[in-house]
Amino acid sequence: MPTGAPTVKPRVTLVSWSDYTAIYTQRRSRALELASSADPAGCFDGWRFAAHQELCSAAWTALSTANPTPDAAQLSASLSPPESLSAPPSTTSLSERQHHQHLLKHPGAEVADTATNRLAWALSELSRLGAEVELRERQSWNALTYRPMPERDAQTTELWAGWFSGNPWTGREAWDALFLSAVGRSFRAVAAARSLPDHVMERVIGDLREAFFFRMLGGGDGVPGWVELAVRVLETCAPGPVEAVATNLPSDGFGRVAQCASSRGGWSRTVRQVFPALPEQQARARAMVGQLTGSPDRLEALLDLHVVLRLAHTWSESGRVADSWRVVSQNRGRARGRLRAVLAGAGKDVLLDAVFQLDAPYARTLAALKRYAWAWAWQELASDFSFDIGRVVTRPCIEAAPELAPIDGAEADALRCWVLLVVLKGRLEHLERWVRTAGTGDRDSTWARLISDDLPVSLRDPRDGSKRAATYHRVRAELSASLPGMLDDNRPLLHEVASLSPGRKLRGKFETAIAGTWSNAVALPKSGFPTFVKNANLALHRLASIEEAPCPND
Amino acid sequence: MSKRLTDPTLLAWIADALEPGPASIVAESVSQDPTLQARVAMLQARVQEPVATPSLWRIPPPGIPSGRDQRFQIHAQTAAVMGEQELRPGDRFAMHIDNPGPPPRSVVVLRKLEDWTVVFPVDPEDLIGLSDLPDEDEGRRLDLFAGPEAGAQRWAVALPAADQEIDFDADNPWDGIIEGIADGSVPVTSVEIEVLAA
Numbered sequence: 215m216p217t218g219a220p221t222v223k224p225r226v227t228l229v230s231w232s233d234y235t236a237i238y239t240q241r242r243s244r245a246l247e248l249a250s251s252a253d254p255a256g257c258f259d260g261w262r263f264a265a266h267q268e269l270c271s272a273a274w275t276a277l278s279t280a281n282p283t284p285d286a287a288q289l290s291a292s293l294s295p296p297e298s299l300s301a302p303p304s305t306t307s308l309s310e311r312q313h314h315q316h317l318l319k320h321p322g323a324e325v326a327d328t329a330t331n332r333l334a335w336a337l338s339e340l341s342r343l344g345a346e347v348e349l350r351e352r353q354s355w356n357a358l359t360y361r362p363m364p365e366r367d368a369q370t371t372e373l374w375a376g377w378f379s380g381n382p383w384t385g386r387e388a389w390d391a392l393f394l395s396a397v398g399r400s401f402r403a404v405a406a407a408r409s410l411p412d413h414v415m416e417r418v419i420g421d422l423r424e425a426f427f428f429r430m431l432g433g434g435d436g437v438p439g440w441v442e443l444a445v446r447v448l449e450t451c452a453p454g455p456v457e458a459v460a461t462n463l464p465s466d467g468f469g470r471v472a473q474c475a476s477s478r479g480g481w482s483r484t485v486r487q488v489f490p491a492l493p494e495q496q497a498r499a500r501a502m503v504g505q506l507t508g509s510p511d512r513l514e515a516l517l518d519l520h521v522v523l524r525l526a527h528t529w530s531e532s533g534r535v536a537d538s539w540r541v542v543s544q545n546r547g548r549a550r551g552r553l554r555a556v557l558a559g560a561g562k563d564v565l566l567d568a569v570f571q572l573d574a575p576y577a578r579t580l581a582a583l584k585r586y587a588w589a590w591a592w593q594e595l596a597s598d599f600s601f602d603i604g605r606v607v608t609r610p611c612i613e614a615a616p617e618l619a620p621i622d623g624a625e626a627d628a629l630r631c632w633v634l635l636v637v638l639k640g641r642l643e644h645l646e647r648w649v650r651t652a653g654t655g656d657r658d659s660t661w662a663r664l665i666s667d668d669l670p671v672s673l674r675d676p677r678d679g680s681k682r683a684a685t686y687h688r689v690r691a692e693l694s695a696s697l698p699g700m701l702d703d704n705r706p707l708l709h710e711v712a713s714l715s716p717g718r719k720l721r722g723k724f725e726t727a728i729a730g731t732w733s734n735a736v737a738l739p740k741s742g743f744p745t746f747v748k749n750a751n752l753a754l755h756r757l758a759s760i761e762e763a764p765c766p767n768d
Numbered sequence: 769m770s771k772r773l774t775d776p777t778l779l780a781w782i783a784d785a786l787e788p789g790p791a792s793i794v795a796e797s798v799s800q801d802p803t804l805q806a807r808v809a810m811l812q813a814r815v816q817e818p819v820a821t822p823s824l825w826r827i828p829p830p831g832i833p834s835g836r837d838q839r840f841q842i843h844a845q846t847a848a849v850m851g852e853q854e855l856r857p858g859d860r861f862a863m864h865i866d867n868p869g870p871p872p873r874s875v876v877v878l879r880k881l882e883d884w885t886v887v888f889p890v891d892p893e894d895l896i897g898l899s900d901l902p903d904e905d906e907g908r909r910l911d912l913f914a915g916p917e918a919g920a921q922r923w924a925v926a927l928p929a930a931d932q933e934i935d936f937d938a939d940n941p942w943d944g945i946i947e948g949i950a951d952g953s954v955p956v957t958s959v960e961i962e963v964l965a966a
Binding site for chain 2: 219221223224226228305308309311312349350351354355357358381383384386387390395396398399400402403404406407419420421423424425427428433455543581584585587588600601602603
């Protein structure tokens with residue numbers, strides 16, 4: 215890493231084996247005790263919702279009915295008696311996470327696979343993950359030091375003034391001089407990650423040189439890049455990225471957050487569990503606004519609860535308990551993206567004061583820009599670096615007309631199944647474009663059939679009696695928030711399909727693989743099974759390649 | 769532990785593009801593992817090359833119209849001009865230029881070779897106005913001839929105000945246009961055409 219960098223990072227914090235075993239012993243005892251007592255009080259210490267009894271109850275309900283299925287190594291790594299733990303790792307000072315991984319690879323004594331032990335495992339795992347979330351997702355942001363650099367800070371402030379005033383042109387050379395090379399590094403890194411040939415990389419960098427300014431400037435109906443960047447800059451502020459953004463939301467911002475959360479995908483289930491007495495979605499949204507207004511810190515509590523509920527949901531699915539950190543980081547990442555989109559969509563005036571009050575604006579802008587550029591570069595890669603300035607990096611939460619009911623329950627399952635069919639038919643990119651733009655940019659007949667024939671009729675928008683063509687605002691609104699989650703939910707099935715061997719019995723094997731998970735609302739395909747296997751592999755490869763963050767538990 | 773960190777993750781870390789939490793996870797692993805350290809050193813070389821100094825002509829890639837207040841699109845039509853479906857070196861092709869609006873504008877055509885080069889006008893008497901071009905449904909039509917090289921060719925059209933002076937006797941007659949493109953007062957748009965080998 216560069217030395218003398220504008221952002222000073224803390225040293226890596228490691229713990230000795232003996233300190234770790236002390237933490238392990240305490241966590242194990244507590245988990246076994248709580249699992250036996252079946253009392254939610256104290257089960258979620260370390261998570262931000264622990265002080266809110268009603269949120270703990272919601273988490274407990276989900277956890278106690280999840281019936282997680284850890285394997286022998288996982289049970290052992292969390293619940294083996296301390297005296298049976300394996301020898302310490304060769305490097306004795308490691309992070310807690312690394313020590314845990316060592317135990318997974320070198321299990322101690324076998325632990326009986328009982329209902330109580332499985333619950334104790336879940337509680338121990340939640341305790342460990344809660345500490346990781348605190349460390350990685352909150353403390354790590356505050357541990358950074360943004361170094362003031364007076365000359366560059368003054369330049370950066372002046373350049374921000376240009377963007378806010380609507381006249382950035384005179385600062386273009388200075389903007390490029392300060393920031394283009396950092397953006398170029400992100401693009402080179404993404405090109406290297408996909409092993410693009412040198413001549414392609416040079417073409418991309420050449421185009422980037424001229425496209426950077428225009429990307430910031432924006433075009434079309436989307437939020438300009440500089441606004442997206444400004445929101446990311448605010449994320450660098452204390453006390454952490456969630457609260458920093460939430461604090462700057464305008465008065466109607468929480469309404470947008472609540473509307474999006476209460477009506478979309480996994481979040482809608484979370485909100486329903488927070489307000490079990492409110493049967494109407496709009497009532498739940500209003501109640502959520504009531505909780506958040508004046509208490510932006512409450513958002514971290516709700517986000518933590520959402521993560522725990524998603525973990526419980528994931529653990530309830532056979533073979534997915536190893537995905538824990540990915541569940542944490544993806545759900546936090548998506549929620550934060552939604553939050554950024556709400557603030558970015560609130561208009562530049564909302565951001566003005568906050569940006570100009572920043573200390574060390576150069577260092578903060580540079581840090582935010584590097585992350586923005588990484589996401590931007592992956593987005594460009596997916597479209598062969600066409601540098602479409604109308605696209606936004608931060609996916610907005612598309613608002614459906616309020617009279618359209620949210621997609622939920624059996625409908626959500628049918629939609630998930632249809633998404634799987636879309637992927638198996640090799641049209642994931644079409645789907646992503648359609649969600650984003652309402653079109654696909656081509657006249658692909660397979661896509662047309664997926665929409666007209668395969669999408670359950672019940673998912674179309676209600677007709678108003680006229681004979682106009684069917685519309686799909688409800689589906690697009692739902693997928694604008696929940697497509698990544700649905701793809702994630704479909705991942706185990708995709709793995710199963712991808713591993714099927716070709717031959718005359720392929721159709722039977724396919725039907726066995728999807729048995730019990732295919733929605734009755736979506737017609738089972740009758741042909742194309744070899745293509746499904748190929749497309750499942752391609753989709754998994756693609757999904758893996760767009761992971762933006764490392765997943766230490768994968 | 770090292771095999772858990774993929775090259776994309778290491779590259780993101782090298783580019784300083786990871787959030788603090790994931791970055792700390794990578795830092796822990798790299799600090800403990802000489803194999804990863806060697807891998808990082810190898811990957812670093814791939815991302816450290818600086819972005820070369822931009823051309824004087826600040827012309828954005830195809831698809832991005834440039835201009836402070838007024839922007840325009842051009843559409844290259846490489847078929848049907850000569851009744852062929854594919855463009856070969858030297859073939860005629862058409863560009864249709866949207867009118868960005870007042871004031872009246874001149875047309876400057878550039879091609880990217882090593883750098884952007886003005887191909888039209890070369891003399892004061894070549895100067896034409898946008899309104900002098902045939903007006904068709906798709907926009908003002910400009911006919912050009914593809915260059916002699918096969919492959920992707922980039923072309924650009926700049927539309928300075930018609931009253932902007934171009935001093936063809938100066939060392940660089942295009943200084944004013946270059947400046948106007950850079951500050952957004954002269955709208956410009958580029959396009960890429962694919963030319964097959966003869």
